Every structure is written in structure tokens, then in C-alpha cells.
Amino acid sequence: MTAAFVRSGFDAALRGAPARLVRSDGAEVVLAVRRWHADAAGDDRWLLDRCTGPVLDLGCGPGRLLVALTRRGVPALGVDVSAAAVARCRARGVAVLRRDLFAALPGRWDHVLLADGNIGIGGDPARLLRRAAALLRPGGTVLAETDPDPTACWAGTARVHTAEGPGRPLPWAVVGADALRAVAAAAGFEVIASHAGPRCFSELRLAG
Template structure:
């Protein structure tokens, strides 16, 4: 099934060979099953996670991301797969990647193509677009490393689409735990990046901002520096 969505056949991944998904965090896994959740950061900030949006169909502000996808898309940290499914309905080949069993199960139920894998493992192909939506620029707590990873997965002329924090100057890195009525997850490396801060991180990763959108949800599109 995955082969139909691969732009090329050779794997891309200079970081480590496939190791399979990491042991799922119980907090994130519960949220990805639809349980209400909040994230408590090590700096004391607390954020209510948009679980309903994750599990709904793509709508509203998601259109900014979807409309920019003109070729094969890799969605890193795809969660329940609403963007992958929406792209498929538009005739755009798309593949989700997530380490959560709950997320992969939901993606498959939607008919979305998905890999149950850590996003830093070897991944197939090179892609016209790589998505880091819903705050996924924070995965791993090192936005520079993550953007370099995303850039390595692009085909020539491709772009990285990033959802940023509503505060354009925001930049924080530390650990965070997801809390649900079922209990708390373990501390995970996490980061927060606003649009202005993203420009500096992107430049260090060999990328430049070519479009941005501010509003209730904020997005930036990045391409490789010439």
C-alpha cells in the first residue's frame, strides 16, 4: 500500500536505520484516542490540546496548509490523520508518519496511508511538501534538528509547512507532560516556536520563509535556500 504513495523508491534517512516506533507515551496516546488532554510544560505553562480538531475532518484554518500542497506530501506526526485523509480526497498523494499506535489505528480507519515509525528513522522517498502541523515543530525539543530532518526529505523545489505559536516571538525548549483523566504521560522533550523565531531557526537549517499567515492559527512555508 505504501509503495503507491512513494515519489521515489529509495529510502531517505541519514540519522538512524529503522528501529520501529518508540514506546508510546500514555498521555499522548490517550489524546490520540480522543481523550481530552492538556500539556504541562517544564516552565509552568499549560496548554489545552486541540484533541477535537485532531479527530475531526480537516476544516477551517487547515485550508491554508492543504491549498499549498501541489504534490506528494509527508505529514510528520500525523496524529489521527485528518490532513492525510483530506489530501487524499483532493487527489494529492500523502503519507502520514506517527509513533503512536492509537494514531496509526485511527489513520487506517480513515483510509489514510500511514507508517508506524519514529520520524527520525529512515523514511521512504523525497517529497514535494513536508508537514509539521498542530505544533509538531516541538517534537523532540530541538526545532533546528527537526527542520534539518524535514529539509532532507524534500525533493528539489519542495517546501516545509510549519504551524507556529500565535506569539511570533515565542521560543522555548524543555520538557512537557500530557495529562488526561486517565493519568499523566512521561516528560518528553518539547519546544515552542513563533513565526519570527522560526525565521532564525530556518536559516540555520538552510531554509527560508516564503509565505506566512498570522491569525488564530499561524503558519509558515519554508523552502531550501538557493
């Protein structure tokens, strides 16, 4: 998966190259590369304020949320398959592993982050949430960024386009806040909080 990810074009974006995501249904999204490389700000605070204990950031990118959590005194570990992302995290002095998020990962965590659309990784959000569930301590939560369209629910493949050209297709998914409720229920979660705005988030806890 690491080699495929690099060839997908995400690695170039995580080095700072402007990029857009082109889905197999024809939809295009300009990737927020500047935000990824900047300090945490704005709506990021909604996520950060809910991180009251150790955090695992899946698909952490260049590490802006890890930096912010560390400054708050919250233990945090990032996971990313991109060498560029991992190098940037290490340069910023935060803990990170270069690893597929479905591979073995250490510990159990109070919170798992799926920011910046990472709920779409792998093209199967229910599978990804079940993976997150296995990484949580009892009572822990998943904090996921959702599509601004609350009804969005799509899965297929997507390519990252940069000045170097299109990368290879990767399985990807998009889920809005309303659609996430059904996806979460299928993975054994319930939605306990949400935020709607230019960026949208949901907090999930295992039901029962």
C-alpha cells in the same frame, strides 16, 4: 521512542481523551483533541492549498489532513509513533507508517507537514527542520504551524495530562513565526509565505 511516546500520554489523547500539555516552565496548553479527530476545516485550508504534490505528514495523528489531501487527489503519507493514531488513520483509509520520524522513511516529497505544533517534536526545531530537508525533493517546502505568539521561543520538556494522570516528560519546543526565521536560517531554510490568525503557519524552502 515509541514506548516513551505511549507513556507520555499522547497515545491516550490520540484515542480522543481530553488532554493538556504542561511544560517544564509551568505553561499549560489545552490540546486540540477534537480538531485532531475531526475533518480538516478552517485554517487547515491554508496548509492544504499549498500542497501541490506528494506530501509527507510528520506526526500525522488521526489523519485529518491526510484524508483531506487524498480527497483532493494529492498523494500523501502519514508518519506517527502512536498506535492509536495509526489505527485511526488506517480506519479512515489513508496511508500511514508507525515509525519514529527520525528513523528511515521512504521517498522524497514535494511537501513536509509539521502541523498542530509538531515543530516542537524532539525539543530541537532546527534539528527537526534538517531532518525534513533530507526528505524533500529539490524545490520542496516545509509547512509548519507556529505558536500564536510570534516571538515565542522555548525548549524544555513537557508532560501530557489526561484523566489517567500525567505522562512521562518528553523533549518539546515552541516557536513563533518571528523566532522561526532564525531557526529556519540555522537549518538552511528561508520563509517564503506565512499566515497569521488564531492559528499561524509558515512555509519554508531551502535557501539558495
